[in-house]
Amino acid sequence: MLAYVIPLCMVMMGIAAALNVYRLIKGPDLPDRVLALDTLYINALAIIVLFGIWLTSDLFFEAALLIAVTGFVSTVALGKHMLHGEIID
Amino acid sequence: MSIWLELIVSALLLIGCTFALIGAIGLFRLQDFFMRLHGPTKSTTLGVGSIIVASMIFFSSRAEGLSFHELLITLFLFITAPVSAHMLARSAMQQKVKLVERTRGTPWE
Amino acid sequence: MTSRWLPHPLLTLFLTVVWVLLTNSLSVGSWLMGAFLGWGIPLLCQDFLLKTPRLRRPALLLRYMLVVLYDIVAANLNVARLVLGPPKNLRPAFVEVPMEIEDEFVLTLLACVVSLTPGTVSSGLSADHKTLLLHGLDVDDSEQMIAQVKNRYEAPLMEIFECSRT
Structure with missing residues (x-):
């Protein structure tokens, strides 16, 4: 059953990522684009975890954790940049 | 792997993907920034959390023994999602993004 | 409950559990290492930590x-x-x-x-x-x-x- 469910889930996550990219390109303001990037990294993380289940490999966990941590830090850095015009203040 | 476990994992994966997709649809079609903020902070976080729990159950059911470290990602996502949402909302208020006219109340700054 | 050598007992417990989850094994070694890190990290950075109110219930x-x-x-x-x-x-x-x-x-x-x-x-x-x-x-x-x-x-x-x- 999983052999059918995982490709279906991957298609759904792919559509979600495409919608995020649309907002990333169009997004009228800067916060919209940062929000789209934020959602995009969470979706990429989900796709990596799905891929890990597909290949039954535990190794993808580390990649997912690293993406979660660096993604959050980059969102905070971009938010700081928008608030104050600089990243380190 | 028994059929029941496979059923549970499949159901969790489908639910999670549906929520993540709904979050992305919210980001795609709602009208102003503050409304778009609601999709990713709630739906996507829960959706991805559910996918990761499915992965946890899947790997625990295999021969190598229990595997709970995926729980860390879920925990991390649930802690960080509101923080980044708050940060983005504050910077959006500072940049004075356009609001839909029917929004009641006023943003600060 | 708090003392000089164990300033944040709950944080110690939390860090220990996080370390055990990260190594993904329930062996004695990872518990010991986790307990050591959970004890050492709050001790080293206790000056920077936010004062958390006491848990009452x-x-x-x-x-x-x-x-x-x-x-x-x-x-x-x-x-x-x-x-x-x-x-x-x-x-x-x-x-x-x-x-x-x-x-x-x-x-x-x-x-x-x-x-x-x-x-x-x-x-x-x-x-x-x-x-x-x-x-x-x-x-x-x-x-x-x-x-x-x-x-x-x-x-x-x-x-x-x-x-x-x-």
Whole structure:
């Protein structure tokens, strides 16, 4: 059953990522684009975890954790940049 | 792997993907920034959390023994999602993004 | 409970569990290493750590977490319905909620909980920590929303943690 469910889930996550990219390109303001990037990294993380289940490999966990941590830090850095015009203040 | 476990994992994966997709649809079609903020902070976080729990159950059911470290990602996502949402909302208020006219109340700054 | 050599017992426990999860093995070695890190890290950076208020009612905290978890699921079903419905019917609003909690840590906790639960995202805190600005996706009655936030999320937190009212 999983052999059918995982490709279906991957298609759904792919559509979600495409919608995020649309907002990333169009997004009228800067916060919209940062929000789209934020959602995009969470979706990429989900796709990596799905891929890990597909290949039954535990190794993808580390990649997912690293993406979660660096993604959050980059969102905070971009938010700081928008608030104050600089990243380190 | 028994059929029941496979059923549970499949159901969790489908639910999670549906929520993540709904979050992305919210980001795609709602009208102003503050409304778009609601999709990713709630739906996507829960959706991805559910996918990761499915992965946890899947790997625990295999021969190598229990595997709970995926729980860390879920925990991390649930802690960080509101923080980044708050940060983005504050910077959006500072940049004075356009609001839909029917929004009641006023943003600060 | 707190002493010079074990300044943050709960943080120690949390770090130990995180280390055991990270190594993904329940062996004695990873528990020992986790306990060592959980003991050493708070000791080394205790000057930077935020002063957290004393936990007064741990059982109530557990119940609160369950309530919040239930609300997160309910909130998602609600947001899904709103997102997929016609966007013209949504009634977005900014609502200012007066805060009674003074402590920074508890305020952060409250803002996170509010962001994850029904239809609201916390989007600002006034400089004097007295008002929290919320954005609701579909607000019917702002008075009712304020009452809900105060009764359902703020009051239990003030009961759980020992903190002064403003």
